[in-house]
Amino acid sequence: MSNRYIGESIKRREDKRFITGKGRYTDDIVLPGMLHAHFVRSPYAHARVVGIDLEEAKAMPGVIAIYTGDDVAAINGVPCGWQVNFRNGETMREPKHPMLIPTGSTAKHVGDAVAVVIAETKDSAIDAAELVMVEWEELPAVAAPADAILPDAPKVHEQFPDNKAFDWTFGNPIEEVDAAMEKAAHITELEFINQRVVPNAMEPRAYIGSYDETSDKYTLYTSTQNPHLIRLLMCAFVLGIPEHKVRVVGPDVGGGFGSKIYHYTEEALVTWASKQIGQPVKWTSDRSEAFLTDAHGRDHATKAEMGFDADGNIVGLRIKTVANMGAYLSTFAPAVPTYLHGTLLQGLYTTPKINIDMTCVFTHTVAVDAYRGAGRPEATYLLERLMDLAALEMGRDPAELRFQNFIPPFDGVEQPGYQTQVALQYDSGNYEAVLKRGLEMLGYENFRAEQAEAAKTNKILGVGFSTYVEACGIAPSAVVGALGARAGLFESAQVRVQPTGKVSVFTGSHSHGQGHETTFVQVVADKLGIPMDDVDLVHGDSDTIAFGMGTYGSRSLAVGGSAIVKSIDKILEKGAKIAAHKLECAEGDLEYAEGKWTVKGTDKSIGFGDVALTAYVPHVYPAGLEPGLDFSSFYDPANFTYPFGCHIAVVEVDKETGKVTLKRMIAVDDVGNVINPMIVDGQIHGGLAQGIGQALFEGTIYDENGQLTNGSYMDYCMPRADDLPMFETDRQVTPCPHNPLGVKGAGEAGAIGSTPAVVNAVIDALWSAGHKPKDILMPLTSERVWEAMN
Amino acid sequence: MQLSGTHVLNAPVGKVWTMLMDPVTLARIVPAVSSLELIDDNQYKALAEIKMGPVSGSFSGNLSLLNIREKEGYSLHVKQASKIGNADALINIALKSLDDDQTELTFDGDARLSGLLARTGQRVISGVANTLTKQFFANFDEALSNEMNSVE
Numbered sequence: 001m002s003n004r005y006i007g008e009s010i011k012r013r014e015d016k017r018f019i020t021g022k023g024r025y026t027d028d029i030v031l032p033g034m035l036h037a038h039f040v041r042s043p044y045a046h047a048r049v050v051g052i053d054l055e056e057a058k059a060m061p062g063v064i065a066i067y068t069g070d071d072v073a074a075i076n077g078v079p080c081g082w083q084v085n086f087r088n089g090e091t092m093r094e095p096k097h098p099m100l101i102p103t104g105s106t107a108k109h110v111g112d113a114v115a116v117v118i119a120e121t122k123d124s125a126i127d128a129a130e131l132v133m134v135e136w137e138e139l140p141a142v143a144a145p146a147d148a149i150l151p152d153a154p155k156v157h158e159q160f161p162d163n164k165a166f167d168w169t170f171g172n173p174i175e176e177v178d179a180a181m182e183k184a185a186h187i188t189e190l191e192f193i194n195q196r197v198v199p200n201a202m203e204p205r206a207y208i209g210s211y212d213e214t215s216d217k218y219t220l221y222t223s224t225q226n227p228h229l230i231r232l233l234m235c236a237f238v239l240g241i242p243e244h245k246v247r248v249v250g251p252d253v254g255g256g257f258g259s260k261i262y263h264y265t266e267e268a269l270v271t272w273a274s275k276q277i278g279q280p281v282k283w284t285s286d287r288s289e290a291f292l293t294d295a296h297g298r299d300h301a302t303k304a305e306m307g308f309d310a311d312g313n314i315v316g317l318r319i320k321t322v323a324n325m326g327a328y329l330s331t332f333a334p335a336v337p338t339y340l341h342g343t344l345l346q347g348l349y350t351t352p353k354i355n356i357d358m359t360c361v362f363t364h365t366v367a368v369d370a371y372r373g374a375g376r377p378e379a380t381y382l383l384e385r386l387m388d389l390a391a392l393e394m395g396r397d398p399a400e401l402r403f404q405n406f407i408p409p410f411d412g413v414e415q416p417g418y419q420t421q422v423a424l425q426y427d428s429g430n431y432e433a434v435l436k437r438g439l440e441m442l443g444y445e446n447f448r449a450e451q452a453e454a455a456k457t458n459k460i461l462g463v464g465f466s467t468y469v470e471a472c473g474i475a476p477s478a479v480v481g482a483l484g485a486r487a488g489l490f491e492s493a494q495v496r497v498q499p500t501g502k503v504s505v506f507t508g509s510h511s512h513g514q515g516h517e518t519t520f521v522q523v524v525a526d527k528l529g530i531p532m533d534d535v536d537l538v539h540g541d542s543d544t545i546a547f548g549m550g551t552y553g554s555r556s557l558a559v560g561g562s563a564i565v566k567s568i569d570k571i572l573e574k575g576a577k578i579a580a581h582k583l584e585c586a587e588g589d590l591e592y593a594e595g596k597w598t599v600k601g602t603d604k605s606i607g608f609g610d611v612a613l614t615a616y617v618p619h620v621y622p623a624g625l626e627p628g629l630d631f632s633s634f635y636d637p638a639n640f641t642y643p644f645g646c647h648i649a650v651v652e653v654d655k656e657t658g659k660v661t662l663k664r665m666i667a668v669d670d671v672g673n674v675i676n677p678m679i680v681d682g683q684i685h686g687g688l689a690q691g692i693g694q695a696l697f698e699g700t701i702y703d704e705n706g707q708l709t710n711g712s713y714m715d716y717c718m719p720r721a722d723d724l725p726m727f728e729t730d731r732q733v734t735p736c737p738h739n740p741l742g743v744k745g746a747g748e749a750g751a752i753g754s755t756p757a758v759v760n761a762v763i764d765a766l767w768s769a770g771h772k773p774k775d776i777l778m779p780l781t782s783e784r785v786w787e788a789m790n
Numbered sequence: 791m792q793l794s795g796t797h798v799l800n801a802p803v804g805k806v807w808t809m810l811m812d813p814v815t816l817a818r819i820v821p822a823v824s825s826l827e828l829i830d831d832n833q834y835k836a837l838a839e840i841k842m843g844p845v846s847g848s849f850s851g852n853l854s855l856l857n858i859r860e861k862e863g864y865s866l867h868v869k870q871a872s873k874i875g876n877a878d879a880l881i882n883i884a885l886k887s888l889d890d891d892q893t894e895l896t897f898d899g900d901a902r903l904s905g906l907l908a909r910t911g912q913r914v915i916s917g918v919a920n921t922l923t924k925q926f927f928a929n930f931d932e933a934l935s936n937e938m939n940s941v942e
Contacts (some may be wrong), residue, residue, distance in 0.1 A: 043905035130873040711909030
């Protein structure tokens, strides 16, 4: 042990290659004889492939092969990894998501692929793809979730005429909630859309499939968040290839935000095609394809009601939501609106009765799946919008109303975890403290006076609160298995001490911007008491890493890091045996610190490097002990972790134009113990930007024909640096009681708390000036805000 | 994309009607259309060049005249495909004789866009529609005055 690194803002080791342009992404990889794929995609949201004429395209120079849906009809579709059945027991509906749409079948969203052209260069593949003549029969389409369940809605899958993938209810029985709501003195009701957003990872998806005939082995390079999961899904469910014949490499990956968790058709196709042709095949998505084909996020249409007694205590929460699944069920899609959303509806409050009624529907749009926060932002948005609106309606102070309804502090050690009405048991929490700190940073006592002054001018002010709790460190395998997951959610780690005492750590977590090469190494170096320079992290290759469930759901440090700690414990245990033998003492007489074992109370010691060397040159060695110093571990968490925090936004609204200026963004987050404060701050900052983006700028627009009408950066507005104030962040630490590092996870928090804070602030500003809108549709453009005042 | 417009042309309705039924004239006055080739009764093969905001492309497809009412109007069905997307427009054209020298031409319709056209052009679409409408009438006026001049 040492305390040199944990808790220090060590600069990210990986940034040296990233900021000098030396990162190695999938598209940077060039294999000998590599060919290039380009997909022919449906320009319509719903259209039958009447026929495909390949003649002209095939005649183009450089074209090696063109495959259509008829050529790949025998290949399975990409599978869904989570099953949520209808409340009446009917099995979840899982329409096949085919590799390419065969003749006679229908494309089900703009961008659905019908053919793939493989050519010697990317340009010739693109040119030839333009000459693939598809005869389409355009059919009516439906894009909005609430429209999909109308009686005459166009059908996405003929066999499922009601367009439902499944429906689901959760929490207390609805009768109990209805009864509680009947006694309520006040009910705050809010109907809103949590709009669809595009993940927009900086690096678009890219894949290279490569087949080696002599070994009968495939290699897939893929821009993914979880190489082993892709291997499992592709081998076992799509291509039927034995796993030991496939190596999946996720090299440097430029962001994912969820969109690169899932197994996509293009991954399987390039892998399959590389064997057909006998040459490697690369496909790199362009930005326009990314808009059309990356799984999107959110897209809920909700009606929510929160009941209060005469004193302002919450007595019940009743929710009805229609969630958009898109045309096909993506890998984790069914879990997002259900077990990652419904289970978080307790929030930080003591609400005694909660019920959610969820209908998940197919539409003629690209699949919706987990996007930074995945279900928890939707739950937080719902709860926190209701809280601020309820305060406005009841004439209560929004902070006071929260203090009154907060779950009291519990550390999960002395006090038990908090059992919610929606299945989860929170591990530890101290909610009042983060809000108190937030109010302090805001200077709340002066704010309302400033607001009253501003209300007399054309630049009105508003403050919005959001206090959240989320579930991270996903997840205990037995729990998620009972909830329909078709995978376990443990993590693996191998710590290999080399003969000279240098250490290679192999993790199943995958870094695509999170800084694992720094954070994980800080942990290992301190646990072993050796310099960080003596430790390297290896990740992203299924041939070198035992197994991995990957990186999402703020799980890497809590689950992957815990697996590493387990292996380190084994290293130190075995090392102690070797050290005791060398020092001729009992193991119990030794203590380990600063990279050496010392006989307690003496100056006799042996260093970590000497022990390592002895393990590999075991001349003088404990009898019966195996040589080597190399341990693998799997860690399955005992519970989710529950980070929480308080986000406060201050906005100025121009009464004449409706323009919203975000003046302040305060974030007090409790993510448990912190290994690298700078990296945690970076995660919070990035998350805040994305959450603010959803509130003020972003929104995917499918028109009534199912056309994506803002599929480029000219039309889809992303938040920019000058849209954002300097973030004011602070931290509180309530350690996680059930993992060895006491960490909770910080990857998604920023995106979870910030969105409702910003919208609440705008609503608060408008109420201060006498306008009383309950909701404004996100993103809060000047036009929409102006309309709410005029 | 909604398309509509009204314009008074300085010609008798008979003259306007003849021009509207003539592929050579149509090709000249319909903005962005570079050629019209008769392939069947009232059916043409059409080539067009369109620039819509950031995207531009060459289109080819069919143009057909439906619901033809002598000197009263017809419906124009345009189906165009290009590498930047497809367009499918149905436009109703109506003529009304105001007096011996003046005819009012009214049209309204809807164009459905797909592909890149739909994805990246939306912000500028009403601007493009207005420009196309203005061009159409300006071209028509010009064609008429050329016609009149050549007659004189």
